[in-house]
Amino acid sequence: MRFDLRWRAILRSRFFVVPASIAVVATAWNVYVGMHNDGVVRGHVTDASGAPVEGATVLILEQTFTTHTDRGRVTTGPDGRFEFRDNRSHHLLLRAEKAGVGRSEQEEVRLAFRAQHVELPSPIVLKSSP
Amino acid sequence: MTTLRPRRSAAQRYPHWPIHLALLVTSFLMLVPFYWVLKTSLTGENIFVYPPSLWPVHPHLYFFVDVWYLIPFPRWLLNSVVVSALAIAANVVFNAMAAYALTRHFRGKRLVITLLLSCMMIPFQTTIVPAYLITGRLGLLNSYLGMALPTFSTIVCIFVYKAAFDAVPRSLIDAARIDGLSELQIIRRVMLPLSSAAVATNVILSFIWSWNNFLWPLIVVRDASMQPLPLGLSRFLSDHENTTGALYAFCIMVLLPGIALFLMAQQQFIRGLTSGATKG
Numbered sequence: 001m002r003f004d005l006r007w008r009a010i011l012r013s014r015f016f017v018v019p020a021s022i023a024v025v026a027t028a029w030n031v032y033v034g035m036h037n038d039g040v041v042r043g044h045v046t047d048a049s050g051a052p053v054e055g056a057t058v059l060i061l062e063q064t065f066t067t068h069t070d071r072g073r074v075t076t077g078p079d080g081r082f083e084f085r086d087n088r089s090h091h092l093l094l095r096a097e098k099a100g101v102g103r104s105e106q107e108e109v110r111l112a113f114r115a116q117h118v119e120l121p122s123p124i125v126l127k128s129s130p
Numbered sequence: 131m132t133t134l135r136p137r138r139s140a141a142q143r144y145p146h147w148p149i150h151l152a153l154l155v156t157s158f159l160m161l162v163p164f165y166w167v168l169k170t171s172l173t174g175e176n177i178f179v180y181p182p183s184l185w186p187v188h189p190h191l192y193f194f195v196d197v198w199y200l201i202p203f204p205r206w207l208l209n210s211v212v213v214s215a216l217a218i219a220a221n222v223v224f225n226a227m228a229a230y231a232l233t234r235h236f237r238g239k240r241l242v243i244t245l246l247l248s249c250m251m252i253p254f255q256t257t258i259v260p261a262y263l264i265t266g267r268l269g270l271l272n273s274y275l276g277m278a279l280p281t282f283s284t285i286v287c288i289f290v291y292k293a294a295f296d297a298v299p300r301s302l303i304d305a306a307r308i309d310g311l312s313e314l315q316i317i318r319r320v321m322l323p324l325s326s327a328a329v330a331t332n333v334i335l336s337f338i339w340s341w342n343n344f345l346w347p348l349i350v351v352r353d354a355s356m357q358p359l360p361l362g363l364s365r366f367l368s369d370h371e372n373t374t375g376a377l378y379a380f381c382i383m384v385l386l387p388g389i390a391l392f393l394m395a396q397q398q399f400i401r402g403l404t405s406g407a408t409k410g
Contacts, residue, residue: 018394
């Protein structure tokens with residue numbers, strides 16, 4: 001009985017509740033990260049009029065505090081969609097271009113964790129170069 | 131016929147609001163730097179921007195993500211946690227033993243207390259060379275134990291324990307001794323359970339001192355992977371210049387555990403510091 005009361009007091013104290021809550025949140029977060037870190041980046045490329053662009057090259061750069069590194073290139077399909085499967089970073093720069101159509105601005109993609117599965121909400125728009 | 135009116139106390143005669151207002155203003159002024167650090171960590175706004183924005187514009191948590199991944203933050207965090215855990219454990223145990231000894235009567239007790247109190251006035255910087263030599267002779271340079279060693283016992287915390295132990299009735303200790311408890315058992319089973327506020331104070335003070343310790347790790351740590359967070363912060367500042375948001379996010383991440391621990395144990399901490407203040 002005394003043992004029970006003592007344990008109940010310990011379990012109710014903030015010295016247990018706060019670290020336990022942090023541990024639960026951290027575990028849940030890590031489970032979520034583990035289920036969504038497949039390194040897939042999906043998006044689509046359009047021209048200035050909004051029409052999908054087939055065969056555009058999308059360049060993926062990995063950004064650090066001071067530098068960016070070339071991580072690879074993918075080509076868009078007939079519907080203007082692209083998929084990059086080997087992202088290991090949490091901070092990317094994307095650039096698309098196609099000869100005769102134009103090139104896009106550099107788009108920054110920031111993720112909540114490394115290799116997060118991401119579908120870009122807005123298209124990368126190619127603008128014809130002057 | 132005159133009637134006697136009860137005298138009103140000073141608290142009843144004067145309104146409280148001026149004091150509360152003054153306290154609010156002071157609190158606000160003291161919290162502004164913390165708010166500014168938090169705001170900058172969420173926006174990355176350069177501190178030299180004019181006019182400065184009071185509220186965070188487009189806040190996000192990506193600077194915290196940068197700090198977590200782009201520098202060895204988890205490793206430095208682990209180093210700080212291990213060193214602080216060692217310091218806390220040692221302080222709780224060794225200080226209790228020292229304080230219990232000081233509650234006993236022995237020849238030269240006054241001299242020992244005077245010596246301890248006078249040692250408090252010697253700054254750590256003056257003893258750093260012998261401390262380094264001793265740590266080196268023990269083969270503890272560049273190790274967790276070496277980093278924690280000088281914070282294993284602090285005189286302030288000994289006196290916090292002593293004040294709490296002095297308040298324990300003498301008859302209780304005598305009864306424990308009659309029951310066959312050894313001196314160490316008396317500390318563990320009688321004194322410490324009755325001095326939870328002093329224990330909390332020891333935990334918080336030793337944690338904060340070891341967590342924020344910069345100079346000693348700077349001297350004893352050689353390997354970058356052994357650095358605790360304050361050293362890592364300094365290294366980050368010198369390596370990356372134009373990363374305001376990440377720098378402030380790093381500051382928040384260093385500060386957070388100390389603030390959390392203090393908020394959890396503030397009641398016991400304040401009780402531990404003030405226990406013995408009204409004694410005698």
